[in-house]
Amino acid sequence: MATxxxxxxxxxxxxxxxxxxxxxxxxxxxxxxYVYPEFIQRDRVIQDGxxxxxxxxxxxxxxxxxxxxxxxxxxxxxxxEVSRGSGVQIIxxxxxxxxxxxxxxxxxxxxxxxxxxREIEEGIEGTGIKxxxxxxxxxxxxxxxxxxxxxxxxARAQRATGVPISTHTWAPDRVGEEQVRIFEDEGVxxxxxxxxxxxxxxNTEYLIGLLKKGVWIGLDRFPGGRASDTDTPDWEDxxxxxxxxxDAGFVHRIMLGHDxxxxxxxxxxxxxxxxxxxxxxxxxxxxxxxxxxxxxxxMTQETIDQIMVENPKRxxxxx
Numbered sequence: 239m240a241t242x243x244x245x246x247x248x249x250x251x252x253x254x255x256x257x258x259x260x261x262x263x264x265x266x267x268x269x270x271x272y273v274y275p276e277f278i279q280r281d282r283v284i285q286d287g288x289x290x291x292x293x294x295x296x297x298x299x300x301x302x303x304x305x306x307x308x309x310x311x312x313x314x315x316x317x318x319e320v321s322r323g324s325g326v327q328i329i330x331x332x333x334x335x336x337x338x339x340x341x342x343x344x345x346x347x348x349x350x351x352x353x354x355x356r357e358i359e360e361g362i363e364g365t366g367i368k369x370x371x372x373x374x375x376x377x378x379x380x381x382x383x384x385x386x387x388x389x390x391x392x393a394r395a396q397r398a399t400g401v402p403i404s405t406h407t408w409a410p411d412r413v414g415e416e417q418v419r420i421f422e423d424e425g426v427x428x429x430x431x432x433x434x435x436x437x438x439x440x441n442t443e444y445l446i447g448l449l450k451k452g453v454w455i456g457l458d459r460f461p462g463g464r465a466s467d468t469d470t471p472d473w474e475d476x477x478x479x480x481x482x483x484x485d486a487g488f489v490h491r492i493m494l495g496h497d498x499x500x501x502x503x504x505x506x507x508x509x510x511x512x513x514x515x516x517x518x519x520x521x522x523x524x525x526x527x528x529x530x531x532x533x534x535x536x537m538t539q540e541t542i543d544q545i546m547v548e549n550p551k552r553x554x555x556x557x
Contacts, residue, residue, distance in 0.1 A: 255300030266311025291324035375406035393424035458495030
């Protein structure tokens, strides 16, 4: 029997069910909800998070992987409350996103790895809630020297605990290849690595190259077409890229998600409204739009079940 840490305790992997592989409930900045609570509508985030995930539960979603790290404003008690209130199981993350703390910039990766290991084995912020995944992030411009320290720390924490790694990448610059090279150098089993945001490109040569290395691919930015990245594919092109990877024989290494967060966590009303217009379905865009389109394009329900249920289960089991 294999288990994974969730915010409500240890979870048997057979009970994961329909899983969205890269999501958030609240995003922000490190500690802002504690130091400047008036800037974040935390109670509304909880209320809206429960409402939105209850709706998702009603349409079949059973688990989300929330890859919000400390520097991205992780609020572990908020996640616990939203999971308990909605019924959706939430797997939370240790690790570090793009806002790498300055104190991490010039230290040995082992010192940072020890922090991640503690959050996996003992719990986060004294709560006893344990991380079930390690999150890292590298974006446009590739892996910086500071980013490399974080990747090596994550790799060492992964090897020590067996907990898998989920990466944020900028696929148009093939950043996933840089991440994989460092993980290989650290001796990580690439079957424990998920390369995220891989559907920001339609370059299947790049994506198949990663898959042949043995990693998992996260096609986890649906619907896409963000205002800041208007040159990235629209959701239909993202679906066609998924079909190309499936036709190439990689159904068993793909997972889907949105990179969504509850809109009210954005302080700007204009940004909140823009996000709602771009994706009125929230955590259900994959369910309502992507999966029906895959069926129209010839995929079977068995294939969809493989991607949405069996693949996340195997990923967390180390399969």
